[in-house]
Amino acid sequence: MKIHGIETGRVKVTERWREGEGKGIKRLLNAVFDKNMTGWLPIHVWIIEHPEGLIVIDTGVPSDANKPRYFPPYMPLLQRAAIFDVSPEDEIGPQIQRLGLNPDDVRWVVMTHLHQDHDGGLHHFPNAEFVVSRDEWNFASGFKGRMNGYLNQRWPRSFSPTLVDFQKTPFGPFASHAKLTHAGDVTLVPTPGHSPGHLSVLLNEGDTTIMFAGDTSYTERHLVQLMADGVGTDIAAEIETHRKILAYAAENPTVYLPSHDPDALQRLADRAIIKMQE
Template sequence: MKIVFANSAWVGAAERLILRGGSWRSVRLRVRYGLIFHASEGPVLVDTGYTPEALTGERRGRMLRLYGALLKPKLNAAEQVLPVLKRFGLSPDDIRTVIVTHFHADHISGLSLLRKARFIASDAAWARVKSRTPRQNLRHGVFTELFPEDFETRLDGLSSKQHVEARNGVPGGADLFGDGSVIAVDLPGHADGQFGLLFAGFERPLLYAVDVQWLLRALTENRAPGFPATLIAEDAAAIEPTSAILRCFLATGGEVMLCHDPAPTLYDLPMSDPVAG
């Protein structure tokens, strides 16, 4: 199995807002999404990053327009979903599976581009989205206009997946493809239903921990930001226990990768070929 991550956009933030004790200097954060080349499932997307649908699309409501105006993401044209797929000789219709780690705009804004894909996501979190009013969903950072109209029809919920137990410091979770290659690990705190992806078969096990923190330093140096960053967390009390799980994983020799950390990794584009696991 191979995996590569692309950077859909850059977002600026003051360091001290995302790193306790940091400076006021601006940090350019990445907005990653992934592309897995799986032996039996074929090409699989992990989220979609930011796409024009979230920032200039005609379906945007007033609050999504305000969201874009406040955060001011700078789209990275070369690493948007469509050109990245083309780089690997793929079209959107070649993607039959998208893993949706959680429902924030910078992870789902391109779902409407994938007309033939099923969506592996938290069906429990989706049920809560459906039960809320539009205003309540906005308070949870969910803009429902970004979901394809047939999202529920194509939803392949985590509850249907076999559970793998934690072992030797390696987290357990839902076995997404039934072969142990990709495990969805529950990572509460940042967003309702957020899960990361464990690639245990790599020479050094990799855990893509999505948005547990914005910076890897906040995790490894135990410098998670407090107020006001915690205001936008789904469950602020869960952030530290989740971070502790990741530090334990690092201590056992695993590797943690985050969606927004600006430092390049071995799995990031640009490169001529995806990295082998």
């Protein structure tokens, strides 16, 4: 199988957005009003050329992401703390075509979660089956979802994903899981914290697992140091997710690919597994 990592634009966030400080509302305010910004971070999307069909993991950010938004009412504050750099050519559809692949041929689009830098390319995949965890869908959809920070008013009208109800059977340290492929080599696991219904994708390459981790952490270092971000919905759940990922990686050599880690593409190319903290 061939795996493609694509950078669909870039984002700068505040340092306290990436590395949270404080608790409760104070933590969010620290993230929003921090004056120190990161450098440009990638917005990664992943494509697996699987024998059962093309699998896309997340869809990147739309090229108009910096334009004003009307929901939720605090969105201007969030936009101040997260600045995007993306052109129409950076969007996932054109980039797939430049790889010689056809967006119309994508079988599955798996959404780790539904924040705007992950759901901005939904419209590029008219024939795909979209896969979202039920918990994420319930939190993100409707008026409640807009108040929770999701831009669901921008989703295509035809967006009607398959909702994942995880089987209550363990998969290593994960209490539940769901198989995506008939071959059983692509597994979905719940990884809540950054969002309530966040999921990650595990691809079994034999001796190595490739973990497409979304926003479970911003970098591998943040994972290993058990460092939660500043905008997640549940700090304790995010740290517990980190512990489960590390426990899985201790038993299964794992290449860890979060969406905004500048080193992720090189780790994929090198098949560099998680470096545990000594």
